[in-house]
Amino acid sequence: MYYDMPLYRPPSEAYSLIFQVTLGCSHNRCAFCIAYRTKKFCIRSWEDLKSDILEAALSYRRIDKIFLADGDALVIDTDYMLQILSFLYEKFPHLERVSAYAGPANLLEKSPEDLQRIRKAGLQMLYFGIETGDDELLLKVKKGATAQELIVSARKAIDAGFVFSAIVILGLGGKKASVTHAIETARVCSAINPQYLSALTLMIEDDNQYFFRCMGKEWEWMDKLEMLKELRLMIENFNLDNCVFRTNHASNYLPIKATLNHDKDRLLKEIDNALKNPEHLRPEFLRAL
Numbered sequence: 263m264y265y266d267m268p269l270y271r272p273p274s275e276a277y278s279l280i281f282q283v284t285l286g287c288s289h290n291r292c293a294f295c296i297a298y299r300t301k302k303f304c305i306r307s308w309e310d311l312k313s314d315i316l317e318a319a320l321s322y323r324r325i326d327k328i329f330l331a332d333g334d335a336l337v338i339d340t341d342y343m344l345q346i347l348s349f350l351y352e353k354f355p356h357l358e359r360v361s362a363y364a365g366p367a368n369l370l371e372k373s374p375e376d377l378q379r380i381r382k383a384g385l386q387m388l389y390f391g392i393e394t395g396d397d398e399l400l401l402k403v404k405k406g407a408t409a410q411e412l413i414v415s416a417r418k419a420i421d422a423g424f425v426f427s428a429i430v431i432l433g434l435g436g437k438k439a440s441v442t443h444a445i446e447t448a449r450v451c452s453a454i455n456p457q458y459l460s461a462l463t464l465m466i467e468d469d470n471q472y473f474f475r476c477m478g479k480e481w482e483w484m485d486k487l488e489m490l491k492e493l494r495l496m497i498e499n500f501n502l503d504n505c506v507f508r509t510n511h512a513s514n515y516l517p518i519k520a521t522l523n524h525d526k527d528r529l530l531k532e533i534d535n536a537l538k539n540p541e542h543l544r545p546e547f548l549r550a551l
Contacts, residue, residue: 263314263321270297271329272389272427273511275361278327279354281314282306283346287333289365291404293476294393294431296467298333305338311346319353326358330385335362336369340376347383361387366407369415377422387425390416395450396443399435402476409450416454427458430496432489432514434464436481444492448499458506459522461496463489463513465549486515486543494533497526515543 266285271278286301318325328350335343351357362385369377394400395409407415420426428451435443451459466473474481484492493509493516500507502522507529510517516536520529536543 263317264310266301266332268297268300269331270333271331272361272363274427275327275329278329278361279318279322279325280329280331281311281318281350282331283311283335283338283362284332287365288337289334289367289406291406292391292393293403293473294434294464294466294470296470301332303333305342308342308345312349315349315353322354324356325354326356328354328357328360330360330362333363334365334368335385336364336372336380336388340372340380343380343385344383347380347385351384357384359386360384361389364388364390364419366390366405366411366415369419370411372418374418374422377419377424381423385424387427388419389427389429390419390456391429392416392447392450392454393429393431394434394443395446395448396435396439397446399439399443402478403434403473404476409446412450413453416456420454420456425458426454426456427460428454428456429460429462432461432463432492432496433484436477437484437488438480438482440484440488440492441495444495445499448496448501452499452501455503456505458508459502460507460511461493461509461514462511463515463549465513487537487540490516490533490537490543494530494537497522497529497533500526513549515549517544 271280284305286298286303288303290298392412393405397409430447500522505522507522508519
């Protein structure tokens with residue numbers, strides 16, 4: 263089966279069969295991300311994709327989860343996406359869930375009716391990068407959307423019936439913008455109210471000078487205690503309803519799992535304890551990605 267490397271998927275898709283319906287990312291300008299910098303974006307042809315699906319159907323007896331890579335499968339025309347989904351469910355009779363990354367621009371471009379058609383055809387779960395709710399920071403990191411556009415696009419997907427998993431990045435604003443980043447990100451997350459929400463801690467590859475040019479000379483790295491204080495402020499300002507919140511990604515210093523806002527008080531106490539006992543935090547050598 264054909265894979266154009268590098269290949270990325272969310273941690274929760276570790277046991278999913280992956281098909282690359284696109285190569286690269288149609289936006290591919292986010293300053294913090296170098297995932298697809300080596301690729302020229304394209305939508306794969308039906309002939310190539312069909313060949314991969316048929317090969318996999320012969321190789322695997324039982325597949326219950328499929329993830330559609332690369333960066334933003336929803337850029338695909340609705341009718342083509344429906345064709346792909348129909349063929350996947352035909353060839354994998356035990357298939358229970360198909361999921362994909364989604365970007366704000368692609369969600370905004372799709373009509374509510376098209377999103378509902380795609381959802382009913384079997385694309386059930388979307389992974390969505392909020393990153394930050396701070397408009398100034400969104401502009402700096404070249405996200406390609408305002409905070410309000412993030413809210414509108416995400417709510418559009420949720421209203422269409424998708425299970426929605428959102429991601430934010432701790433430390434993205436550096437020391438100077440930490441408070442604003444935490445409060446505004448909590449505001450945007452609360453307005454979206456996703457079923458799942460994860461926090462990653464910023465990690466920048468050594469060769470990503472683009473990030474530092476975008477952020478400017480005043481941007482400063484935060485240490486692990488500052489990251490925890492930012493996380494605490496964010497959680498303190500969340501107003502979420504039955505949202506599963508995780509910081510179990512390898513980049514984070516303190517892995518936690520809770521349901522917000524139900525477990526907010528417990529989480530704040532857990533973070534306060536970690537701040538008093540930093541020796542219990544994940545060591546740097548275990549944060550390698």
